[in-house]
Amino acid sequence: MALAQAWSVALYGVDGLPVEIEADVGVGQPRTHLLGLPDASLHESKERVKAAVRNSAEEWPKQRIVLGLSPANLPKVGSGYDLAIACATLAAAGSVPLERLTTTALLGELALDGRVRAIRGVLPSLLAARRAGLKTAVVPADSLPEASLVDDVEVLGALTLSEVLAWLRGEQTTLQPPPPATGPPHQPTPDLADVVGQPEARWALEVAAAGAHHLLLSGPPGTGKTMLAERLPGLLPPLTRQEALEVTAVHSVAGVLSSDYPLVALPPFVNVHHTTSMAALIGGGSGMAKPGAASRAHRGVLFLDEACEFGQKTIDTLRTALEEGEIRIPRRDGIARYPARFQLILATNPCPCAPPKEIDCTCTATVRRRYQSRLSGPLLDRVDLRVHMRATTAMANADATPPEPTEVVRERVLKARSRAATRWSAHGHHWPTNAQVPGPALRREFALPRTTTTLLDRALATGALTGRGADRCLRVAWTLADLAESDRPTADHVAAALNFRERRVPT
Incomplete structure (x- = not known):
């Protein structure tokens, strides 16, 4: 033959x-x-x-x-x-x-x-x-x-x-069949009750989890920014079978799967160091590009600690992924497409010297502005929630008012997500979270009364808000309504959503 x-x-x-x-x-x-x-x-x-x-x-x-x-x-x-x-x-x-x-x-x-x-x-x-x-x-x-x-x-x-x-050849062989199916190993997640104080940041984290919104946490070191980010995956629902296969496929190509139980059943959490290169963040390499941290965080959380220490060009490469949920990398051997629908969590100090108390800062206003400007306007325009955290001053009262654990907050998050999915599916749409609802649909098919959106109209008229920012405010307002078990957002929900976007790091 x-x-x-x-x-x-x-x-x-x-x-x-x-x-x-x-x-x-x-x-x-x-x-x-x-x-x-x-x-x-x-x-x-x-x-x-x-x-x-x-x-x-x-x-x-x-x-x-x-x-x-x-x-x-x-x-x-x-x-x-x-x-x-x-x-x-x-x-x-x-x-x-x-x-x-x-x-x-x-x-x-x-x-x-x-x-x-x-x-x-x-x-x-x-x-x-x-x-x-x-x-x-x-x-x-x-x-x-x-x-x-x-x-x-x-x-x-x-x-x-x-x-x-x-x-x-049809002979008796020792080829091995697949091992018996087993459940995923127990993976304990950090508890939200470990975070002392910071009620505004805790509320923002809950809103982010309920609507899959991006979040910026700023404040002095030691205020719990990293602790809060690490606790977000514990608030999210487990992945569906199809989502788990999507995530596992990316991790398989990246070569980071566990040999014992390869299926990624929980939302991944990817913590990126500020020295990470552009190729490591979004993917790259010679020939056909390999997936980066952004794709490994698909259906989960991408955490950028010390965000203002990243190179501006490096961090701005995430802008397309934040809008489209996909990364496309053209190379000699073709265009590699990797899914990258993640929640972005940014954490940063207000200035380079980062003292425990902001009144002790030795940076000039120019230095602070230059430091914060590394997060470009177009990138921040895609971040729905922004919270400035204050230094903790009430350690002694921690036992008097114990914070809510992850289990309690997660129950509210799951209810809010269920309300959102049911609402959109009732109108023939398949948007699992509010963050994925297109802006035109919010403005036309699910338009709110003018009396409800007065503050948004005013912000648009004065140039304080972009069209993209207004759409994102509407998405957050719907999430706030879902958490409040309200059928539609009210003017208060819109005002609260706008307040989340207007918060700035003090200069």
């Missing part, structure tokens, strides 16, 4: 595309040609696969071998095609039958001794294989927990190439 086909999957962002690997073994000088725009790591697979086959007690064809990866006009990146290339080549040489190859996706990198090594992106690859109608998938044994998340595909785990070849 001179021609055989096998299937693998190419990843472009978190989107998979089935790749047909054709192997032709014919007359000619013993040489292997790899076609289909392979990158450097894939081009090296010829020698890896040859050594793996020989060290698995198989004979590598001593003829001219042509390997074609189709679609041929799309770049192929990575070493995950090794297993499929080996099986297609041996099938073309007549060493293994073709029957099982036609409906099987083969994923895995081969070591020189024939071991099958784990690769990134197994989950999105198998989702693409399922869409293409492939019924079976052979993956590295270490990737079985991740692969088992995909329904309607028979998944088998391989430790060595020899096991895969024996399975293709």
Whole structure:
């Protein structure tokens, strides 16, 4: 037999595309040609696969071998095609039958001794294989927990190439089935009751959780900004099955999944240091760009501590993601698209010297303004809630009025989110949170009376508020109404939403 086909999957962002690997073994000088725009790591697979086959007690064809990866006009990146290339080549040489190859996706990198090594992106690859109608998938044994998340595909785990070849021949093999399904491990979350004082900031955090709004916390060091941000995921509802698969797919491509229980069932919390580069924040790299912190925070929280210490160009790259919930990175090998619908939490000191008491600040007004201006106007216009926190002065009274724990606040948040989802779905829309409602729909389909929006009209007329800012005020007003169990926002809710946007760091 001179021609055989096998299937693998190419990843472009978190989107998979089935790749047909054709192997032709014919007359000619013993040489292997790899076609289909392979990158450097894939081009090296010829020698890896040859050594793996020989060290698995198989004979590598001593003829001219042509390997074609189709679609041929799309770049192929990575070493995950090794297993499929080996099986297609041996099938073309007549060493293994073709029957099982036609409906099987083969994923895995081969070591020189024939071991099958784990690769990134197994989950999105198998989702693409399922869409293409492939019924079976052979993956590295270490990737079985991740692969088992995909329904309607028979998944088998391989430790060595020899096991895969024996399975293709119909022999008794030791290919491993997926492990039994288990529930997610208990992940304790920090309790909101640990935060002393700061009632305004606690209320803002609750509003942010109820409506999926972005939040800016400013104030002296040690006032609880980071503690509050870390407690936001505990207020959010768990991810649905579809949302969990979306998040897990991103984490799989990024290579940060847990090997024990890979499914990300809770909203992720990604804390970014102010020295982070632009590529690390939104994604990047040579060839096809990899996901950054913003995409790893999809369906969760992206926390930027010391936000004014970030480079302005770096932090401004988030502006498109805040509006569209997606990051698009053009590169030589194509445009990588990664989901990035996260809640942004910014925390910053009011000035560079950051004394415990603001009256002790030694910075001039010019220095303070320059420091705060690193958060650009267009970025801040996309932040719905802004709170200035004061230094804690009542530690002794903490036991007298214990703050509400996370469980109590979370119950109110879930009720508010349920009211919002029910309201929008009753009108034929699928907006899970108020933050995702388009501005035109708020102004037309769900327009409020002029008497309710008087303050917004005045702010727009005086230039104190942009059109985008007005839309975001309306979204926050709807969230405040949901928390108050009111059918529609009142003038007080609109005024409170506008007050959240008007708060500024004192200069």
